[in-house]
Amino acid sequence: MKPIRAKKKLGQHFLTDLNIARRIAYTLDFEKHQNIIEIGPGMGVLTQFLISEAQSITLVEIDSESVVYLKNTYTDKHLTLIEGDFLKLNFRKVFGEGPFAIIGNFPYNISTQIVFKTLENRAQIPFFSGMFQKEVAERICEPPGSKKYGILSVLTQLFYETELLFHVPPQVFRPPPKVDSAVIRLVRKAQFTLDCNEAFLIQVVKLSFQQRRKTLRNSLKTLNIPKMLSEDAIFDQRPEKLSGKDFVQLAKKIGHGNISN
Numbered sequence: 300m301k302p303i304r305a306k307k308k309l310g311q312h313f314l315t316d317l318n319i320a321r322r323i324a325y326t327l328d329f330e331k332h333q334n335i336i337e338i339g340p341g342m343g344v345l346t347q348f349l350i351s352e353a354q355s356i357t358l359v360e361i362d363s364e365s366v367v368y369l370k371n372t373y374t375d376k377h378l379t380l381i382e383g384d385f386l387k388l389n390f391r392k393v394f395g396e397g398p399f400a401i402i403g404n405f406p407y408n409i410s411t412q413i414v415f416k417t418l419e420n421r422a423q424i425p426f427f428s429g430m431f432q433k434e435v436a437e438r439i440c441e442p443p444g445s446k447k448y449g450i451l452s453v454l455t456q457l458f459y460e461t462e463l464l465f466h467v468p469p470q471v472f473r474p475p476p477k478v479d480s481a482v483i484r485l486v487r488k489a490q491f492t493l494d495c496n497e498a499f500l501i502q503v504v505k506l507s508f509q510q511r512r513k514t515l516r517n518s519l520k521t522l523n524i525p526k527m528l529s530e531d532a533i534f535d536q537r538p539e540k541l542s543g544k545d546f547v548q549l550a551k552k553i554g555h556g557n558i559s560n
């Protein structure tokens with residue numbers, strides 16, 4: 300079971316506590332989700348639980364030593380092992396148009412990129428759960444109005460119900476990370492399409508939070524909003540007060556937010 304040495308640049312912190320691994324695995328409803336991707340299985344601590352429950356499981360692992368271990372350990376027919384970078388994975392090639400759930404004790408060095416890739420491909424991803432560093436987990440789940448509420452919160456919460464399930468201390472990993480960890484669950488909302496231009500919405504959200512203490516009127520100056528429009532009371536707000544839906548309204552109000560643009 301022991302890796303020769305964990306490679307830090309791959310975010311390798313192997314979970315050693317089997318009870319926690321089991322709890323993470325069972326955040327997923329295996330009846331509901333038949334195709335599963337595990338990101339970064341490492342030495343298989345979660346995989347062993349997933350494999351006995353899942354109807355079909357795909358492991359995506361970048362580290363060749365782990366891949367050799369996984370290949371030798373799991374020979375089940377309903378398992379596919381992909382050696383490579385999750386961020387470069389073409390979902391259509393693996394699943395066609397079909398749905399799949401994502402789970403993992405994720406590599407923390409690419410946490411936000413994993414979430415953004417999930418959001419981009421949400422049409423295929425009804426469910427996502429797993430472990431991140433605590434700060435990222437909190438940012439994803441925090442409601443509007445709090446200090447931690449930001450770009451990641453707005454965009455994730457537009458499309459998913461988010462829930463921080465439990466915290467995990469550094470001591471249960473080898474080597475222990477410098478940060479605390481937390482397990483989250485995302486369940487896609489019934490309505491997960493946008494009625495505004497997505498690229499423009501993301502631009503508005505990012506611009507708004509770049510200077511989060513300023514009013515939207517100030518932060519969105521570079522969008523050359525007509526003066527008449529910018530007198531609307533919404534521009535007096537700070538970004539952390541706005542929900543995803545509010546940002547969609549804002550994008551539409553500014554105009555370029557129309558879906559056809």
Ligand code: SAH
Binds near residue numbers: 309344365385407
């Ligand atoms: N799930 C295992 C390992 C967690 S450490 C456990 O809980 O013990 C994170 C894992 O992600 C490592 O195995 C690392 O090699 C892998 N990894 C890092 N970057 C990756 C990437 N871009 N794509 C796929 N796997 C990656």
